[in-house]
């Protein structure tokens with residue numbers, strides 16, 4: 448029995464396995480390197496240690512695609528016979544990972560929480576649970592789960608800055624912007640490579656409409672978040688693009704897209720950001736050219752294998768396919784998503800409550816039925832956190848609702864939601880542009896009245 452770097456007892460017997468596990472954890476915390484290669488090395492060093500397989504399964508689940516969940520189930524099956532020699536913590540982690548891999552995302556996260564209650568320095572359990580909170584749109588636990596373990600951490604414990612970075616993001620998602628910024632800056636004082644903390648402060652600046660500061664923040668820290676091999680760089684680049692979009696600097700947005708997001712086809716996590724950026728550009732009237740066709744191709748290629756796994760991804764597939772006019776693929780997507788929505792699991796509930804309605808809304812908008820789109824979006828928007836993502840990502844729903852209201856001749860409705868958005872981001876330039884556009888829109892009632900007046904004049 449050996450301890451890990453935070454003093455947690457493991458059933459590993461070969462120190463090389465623990466060293467490899469620590470390297471995997473460090474890669475996961477910094478979004479660099481290849482954590483899966485390191486857990487494979489841990490397994491090779493100590494094939495009788497169930498903890499290596501369990502760590503592999505948990506890390507695979509953070510990638511949140513059906514194919515990785517399948518791989519996770521394979522790792523857990525391999526570990527099953529070894530559990531007899533595992534510690535109680537490792538057995539509990541196995542059970543939590545098993546639930547996650549089978550699609551019980553709430554039950555699996557609850558299992559991780561039980562481990563954290565007993566072992567608050569289990570860095571892997573904490574990070575995986577944090578990602579699960581993000582995927583499940585559990586803003587409260589993005590903050591509170593980290594807060595519950597924080598008293599057990601200090602600068603003396605390896606990985607402490609990354610725990611602060613997670614707390615910073617959780618505070619931001621709970622709208623505690625000053626506290627989030629302080630926490631994120633503290634994390635970065637201790638570890639300037641903490642991409643998650645850089646990202647948390649960028650979120651604060653996004654939500655507070657601090658556009659120029661946000662650009663400076665990310666540009667100054669580009670060497671850290673954009674370092675070679677940083678697997679999260681695409682998302683910080685996406686945030687930088689959002690700031691430029693706020694300034695209506697579309698050339699800068701497209702340059703960032705082409706550098707960081709155009710090649711995002713292989714992973715759903717990055718494809719989501721790429722797609723959302725193209726959709727926002729479309730809402731701004733920007734011609735994105737062949738980019739949308741390429742992104743629709745990427746979603747189509749994965750549709751049968753990955754569709755219906757996660758409602759948030761299905762929604763983004765609908766955005767790309769609608770924007771590209773891929774009617775047949777949309778029909779296929781909706782059949783898959785409807786099937787997923789009938790399942791009694793975490794994703795089924797996400798599809799029923801938010802995903803299916805959101806998909807129908809964007810299909811309606813691109814199909815020339817903006818009033819239907821506005822009605823659908825107004826009905827689901829307030830509960831949309833249930834299908835995951837951040838406030839900044841889900842802002843797309845509000846932007847699309849405003850567009851649908853404007854296109855359908857309901858400027859008062861558009862102004863209504865822009866007012867909410869501006870109250871959260873005072874002086875936000877995109878918000879002000881939207882407000883100007885909505886106020887110039889001709890109400891549908893006036894459109895209907897117009898021919899009658901002209902007839903009367905003639």
Ligand SMILES: [Fe+2]
Pocket residue numbers: 646650682686837839
């Ligand atoms: Fe983000």
